[in-house]
Amino acid sequence: MDVPQAILLDIEGTTSSIAFVADVLFPYARAHLRDFVAAHGEAVAPILAEVPGDDPVATLLEWIDADRKATPLKTLQGMIWAQGYAEGVLEGHVYPDTPVALRRWRGAGIPVHIYSSGSIAAQKQLFGNSIAGDLRPLIAGYFDTTSGPKRESASYTAIAAALGLPPSALLFVSDVQAEVDAAHAAGLGAVLIARDGGGDVQSLDAVLP
Incomplete structure (x- = not known):
C-alpha cells in the first residue's frame, strides 16, 4: 500500500x-x-x-x-x-491500538482526520476525554455530516477538496463496507477494518505496515 x-x-x-x-x-x-x-x-x-x-x-x-x-x-x-x-460521568472509549497508530502516523508526518456522523464537537469531546488521555493533539481535523452522508461518494470528494488534496492521496478507514465503497468510488484509498476478523485489517496499527 x-x-x-x-x-x-x-x-x-x-x-x-x-x-x-x-x-x-x-x-x-x-x-x-x-x-x-x-x-x-x-x-x-x-x-x-x-x-x-x-x-x-x-x-x-x-x-x-x-x-x-x-x-x-x-x-x-x-x-x-x-x-x-x-462532570466526569462520561469517558471516551478508544481501542488500545488507536493511540499507538495515531502517534506512529503523526511521527511519520501523516496527518490524521476524523470523519464521523457524530458532530465535530462530539468527536473532539470523545478524543479529548478518552480513556487514553487527551488525543486531540494527534488529530489534524474533523468532518461530520455537514460534509455529507458517509455512504455517498460526493462527501469524500468534498473532504478531499477541503484538505486541498487529490482523492487518491487520502486513505479512509471504516468498519462499514458501504462507506468504504463510497470512498473508493470517489477515488480514495479505503480499508475495511473488522476487529472480529474478515476485513482488510483487524487493528488500526496494521493499516500501514
Missing part, C-alpha cells in the same frame, strides 16, 4: 467500540435530552427550529431510537455529552 498524504478515520468500530456509542453515549443523551432542552432554552432554540413537528423534543427522541444521522440531533447530542464529560 502506498503511503497516503493524509488518513481519514471513522469512529464507531474503527477507533472506538460500537458498544460505547450505542450502549453509553446514545442512552445518556436520550435520558438527559428533555431536561437539557428545558435548562438551555436559548442555546438550543436554533437547533429545535430545524426539527419538524409540533413537539421537536419528541421528534428528536424518535430520531435517537431510529439512529437518524440528522445534523440537529447530532449537534444537540454533542452538547449533552459535553456536559457529561465535564
Whole structure:
C-alpha cells in the first residue's frame, strides 16, 4: 500500500467500540435530552427550529431510537455529552491500538482526520476525554455530516477538496463496507477494518505496515 498524504478515520468500530456509542453515549443523551432542552432554552432554540413537528423534543427522541444521522440531533447530542464529560460521568472509549497508530502516523508526518456522523464537537469531546488521555493533539481535523452522508461518494470528494488534496492521496478507514465503497468510488484509498476478523485489517496499527 502506498503511503497516503493524509488518513481519514471513522469512529464507531474503527477507533472506538460500537458498544460505547450505542450502549453509553446514545442512552445518556436520550435520558438527559428533555431536561437539557428545558435548562438551555436559548442555546438550543436554533437547533429545535430545524426539527419538524409540533413537539421537536419528541421528534428528536424518535430520531435517537431510529439512529437518524440528522445534523440537529447530532449537534444537540454533542452538547449533552459535553456536559457529561465535564462532570466526569462520561469517558471516551478508544481501542488500545488507536493511540499507538495515531502517534506512529503523526511521527511519520501523516496527518490524521476524523470523519464521523457524530458532530465535530462530539468527536473532539470523545478524543479529548478518552480513556487514553487527551488525543486531540494527534488529530489534524474533523468532518461530520455537514460534509455529507458517509455512504455517498460526493462527501469524500468534498473532504478531499477541503484538505486541498487529490482523492487518491487520502486513505479512509471504516468498519462499514458501504462507506468504504463510497470512498473508493470517489477515488480514495479505503480499508475495511473488522476487529472480529474478515476485513482488510483487524487493528488500526496494521493499516500501514
